[in-house]
Amino acid sequence: MTHLQNISLPGPTITPITKPFWEHLKKGVIMLQRCNTCEEWIFYPRAHCPHCFSESLRWEQASGRGVLKTWSIVHRPGNAAWKPLAPYVVGVVELKEGPSMLSHILTDHSNLAYQQEVEIDLITAGNQPLPFFKVCEEELN
Amino acid sequence: MSAAIVGIGELTPVRYSENKTTLSLIAESVAAALKDAGLQKDDIDGLLVGPQVGETPQHVPATVAEYLGIAPAMANTVDLGGATGAGMVWRAAAAIQMGMCETVVCVLANKHEKGHVPTSPNRNPIREFDVPFGASGANTSYALLKRLHMEKYGSKQEDFAEIAYWARKNAQLNPKAMFHGQPLSVQEVLASPMISDPLRLFEIVMPVAGGAAVIVTSEEKAIRGQHLPVFLKGAGEKITHRAVSQAPDTLPFSYSIPHALDQAKMKIEDIDLLSLYDCYTSVVATTLESTGLCAPGEFGDFIQNHTFGHDGDFPLNTHGGQLGFGQADLAGGMSHVIEAVVQLRGEAGSRQIPDAWHALVTGNGATLSETTALVLGGTP
Numbered sequence: 079m080t081h082l083q084n085i086s087l088p089g090p091t092i093t094p095i096t097k098p099f100w101e102h103l104k105k106g107v108i109m110l111q112r113c114n115t116c117e118e119w120i121f122y123p124r125a126h127c128p129h130c131f132s133e134s135l136r137w138e139q140a141s142g143r144g145v146l147k148t149w150s151i152v153h154r155p156g157n158a159a160w161k162p163l164a165p166y167v168v169g170v171v172e173l174k175e176g177p178s179m180l181s182h183i184l185t186d187h188s189n190l191a192y193q194q195e196v197e198i199d200l201i202t203a204g205n206q207p208l209p210f211f212k213v214c215e216e217e218l219n
Numbered sequence: 220m221s222a223a224i225v226g227i228g229e230l231t232p233v234r235y236s237e238n239k240t241t242l243s244l245i246a247e248s249v250a251a252a253l254k255d256a257g258l259q260k261d262d263i264d265g266l267l268v269g270p271q272v273g274e275t276p277q278h279v280p281a282t283v284a285e286y287l288g289i290a291p292a293m294a295n296t297v298d299l300g301g302a303t304g305a306g307m308v309w310r311a312a313a314a315i316q317m318g319m320c321e322t323v324v325c326v327l328a329n330k331h332e333k334g335h336v337p338t339s340p341n342r343n344p345i346r347e348f349d350v351p352f353g354a355s356g357a358n359t360s361y362a363l364l365k366r367l368h369m370e371k372y373g374s375k376q377e378d379f380a381e382i383a384y385w386a387r388k389n390a391q392l393n394p395k396a397m398f399h400g401q402p403l404s405v406q407e408v409l410a411s412p413m414i415s416d417p418l419r420l421f422e423i424v425m426p427v428a429g430g431a432a433v434i435v436t437s438e439e440k441a442i443r444g445q446h447l448p449v450f451l452k453g454a455g456e457k458i459t460h461r462a463v464s465q466a467p468d469t470l471p472f473s474y475s476i477p478h479a480l481d482q483a484k485m486k487i488e489d490i491d492l493l494s495l496y497d498c499y500t501s502v503v504a505t506t507l508e509s510t511g512l513c514a515p516g517e518f519g520d521f522i523q524n525h526t527f528g529h530d531g532d533f534p535l536n537t538h539g540g541q542l543g544f545g546q547a548d549l550a551g552g553m554s555h556v557i558e559a560v561v562q563l564r565g566e567a568g569s570r571q572i573p574d575a576w577h578a579l580v581t582g583n584g585a586t587l588s589e590t591t592a593l594v595l596g597g598t599p
């Protein structure tokens with residue numbers, strides 16, 4: 079995916095609330111919010127807990143692992159910037175911590191399987207490392 | 220419930236509009252609905268419109284009211300994506316029952332110009348957390364939900380293709396439909412280009428220009444109308460999420476449809492027309508599963524073992540659905556309301572369902588995020 083460096087892709091539109099998530103990624107760690115009241119993990123970042131509405135949240139390192147809940151091989155991207163990279167895979171990853179997130183899945187199309195274990199693979203596009211995912215190494219053997 | 224639909228106006232969809240504005244298409248749609256209802260412009264004292272029409276991001280109801288030359292006593296924007304049309308109908312009835320107004324026009328229209336690329340100042344969580352990963356637009360979001368259904372239940376591409384086949388088949392009896400004169404075989408659906416795997420081109424609605432309006436009024440006024448009134452018997456609505464990654468693991472219409480049927484004191488077996496929102500084949504699949512006509516994951520058996528024309532076991536989207544009719548943006552959702560009214564009035568001509576008394580109408584916005592269901596009933 080080194081060719082990502084040469085294409086101008088739409089980066090994240092970072093807000094004051096979400097900034098810590100992206101800043102931690104620059105240091106190579108994935109941190110998610112966790113509620114101090116109900117202990118639920120939260121994604122995407124918010125100013126409050128969507129489970130119990132507490133405003134007392136902390137940032138905590140996450141495993142960076144999850145299972146592939148669903149995926150699509152995108153042949154005709156909705157955003158023109160992605161056209162040179164098609165077909166590529168996007169998927170919904172259910173993180174070990176509970177929340178689901180959408181991501182780019184770096185894998186051979188023949189490796190895609192429901193509930194397959196995936197792990198984070200930080201890919202830098204522009205100045206911002208993005209939490210892409212790949213199939214766990216041990217699963218490939 | 221004591222409100223009824225007394226007027227409908229629907230523009231014939233065209234692939235691309237020329238020399239039109241959204242406001243001009245709104246006015247055309249409202250004029251057609253007023254004519255159908257036998258009412259005058261000044262009878263309208265309520266207005267429901269979609270968001271950001273006529274390139275105005277704010278004050279949409281006032282902009283539309285001024286353009287039409289009306290002074291409504293109740294005006295609102297309804298912003299529920301494809302569920303907007305159905306959502307407008309019960310909101311109109313609610314405003315009438317509250318005594319705010321008596322006659323509400325619900326209108327949606329879309330200009331669709333060739334080469335026009337909409338630009339969005341979007342800074343919502345989808346723009347921040349989906350777009351940077353390569354997921355832009357509805358096709359990929361719906362592809363993810365379709366893939367989940369296939370993996371979870373073993374549903375097959377052939378089953379989904381059958382839904383596109385019936386939409387096009389039904390469109391052959393609707394001269395207004397975009398795909399009138401262009402039937403489609405299951406094989407052609409399966410051979411159409413892959414857009415966002417597992418969704419193929421012919422499983423996806425075609426964007427068109429068009430518009431639609433319905434007029435909702437009090438029972439007292441409705442029974443003096445020039446058509447048989449079509450009454451709102453029940454409604455249900457649920458908004459569960461926005462981004463596909465945040466979708467719950469429940470059937471999308473598991474709240475809205477039972478709620479609408481309960482309000483109408485009916486069972487799904489009492490329904491004569493299924494007018495189900497169909498931006499993609501997979502949406503019809505999960506909506507059918509939400510009705511209880513088949514168990515979760517079993518729409519394939521259901522679709523393979525029944526017929527869905529006006530003369531079939533389960534008449535479904537007899538106007539061709541949006542897959543056959545075309546999707547004029549939010550007005551596409553209103554086409555399901557309008558077809559229900561046409562059928563319940565007994566005015567559907569060569570595609571008339573015999574003994575059509577009750578219709579289930581659904582609307583769906585974003586990625587099965589905003590779901591609305593209506594039960595409409597004809598005049599006995």
